[in-house]
Amino acid sequence: MIFNTPAAQAVINFLLPPQCALCREITKEPYTLCSDCWPKLRFITSPKCSVCCVPLDDVDHDMPCTDCLKHPPVFSKAYAPLIYNDSVKKLVLRYKNYDGLHLGPMFFGWTQRCIPNDTNIIVPVPLHWWRFFTRQYNQATELGKLIAKHTNLAINPNLLKRVKSTASQGHKTKLLRYENLKDAFIVMDTKNILQKVNVLLIDDVLTSGATANACAQALLNAGAARVDVLTIARAVKDNNGTP
Numbered sequence: 001m002i003f004n005t006p007a008a009q010a011v012i013n014f015l016l017p018p019q020c021a022l023c024r025e026i027t028k029e030p031y032t033l034c035s036d037c038w039p040k041l042r043f044i045t046s047p048k049c050s051v052c053c054v055p056l057d058d059v060d061h062d063m064p065c066t067d068c069l070k071h072p073p074v075f076s077k078a079y080a081p082l083i084y085n086d087s088v089k090k091l092v093l094r095y096k097n098y099d100g101l102h103l104g105p106m107f108f109g110w111t112q113r114c115i116p117n118d119t120n121i122i123v124p125v126p127l128h129w130w131r132f133f134t135r136q137y138n139q140a141t142e143l144g145k146l147i148a149k150h151t152n153l154a155i156n157p158n159l160l161k162r163v164k165s166t167a168s169q170g171h172k173t174k175l176l177r178y179e180n181l182k183d184a185f186i187v188m189d190t191k192n193i194l195q196k197v198n199v200l201l202i203d204d205v206l207t208s209g210a211t212a213n214a215c216a217q218a219l220l221n222a223g224a225a226r227v228d229v230l231t232i233a234r235a236v237k238d239n240n241g242t243p
């Protein structure tokens, strides 16, 4: 396409200079943050929980955290490039609620190193139909589509359905979140696509893990061999902007 040439990009950048995704300061490259905002991101590095991706202190290698040892989730492993803090919250809200779809390539750039090699199919966490109706798009599906496009992995946003609206989970305890999400998702797999495949479940943020767990349970019940989870960010209890 003519718009993909360097000359065309230079013209576009001149007319519509790329902006920082957080403060809208002009930046040199598109889909990034300015030098003031970049340090506000905290990327997750080892040592971290080898199951739920939460950063760990006082150990020198990845291992399951106390929570995952006590109550192992049904998904195998969660991956996230970033810790969920106030800055990431702003970015994710923009992606979710406003006209923030153009932020997708930036999120893809950060998440691409977290994609397990043996993934067979991408399944986004679905919105309840009413939320989808009012929002017009599902941010998890949009991110999933970008990942599928760049990795040639299959994606199916219609396998998993949310049959129970579970708005405002924020104030609930972890146990109540799990209880509230029980049976919230069903699988519609008439062609048996899920039999013995490794699923990569996509969502924006992993908080208590209750949503991912409920989705994983439905996918495993339908025959999936394994479910991993990929989100943009992982909420951590002692960070700002987190529950």
Ligand SMILES: [Zn+2]
Pocket: 020, 021, 022, 023, 024, 025, 033, 034, 035, 036, 037, 038
């Ligand atoms: Zn900025």
Ligand SMILES: [Zn+2]
Pocket: 049, 050, 051, 052, 053, 054, 064, 065, 066, 067, 068
């Ligand atoms: Zn853990």
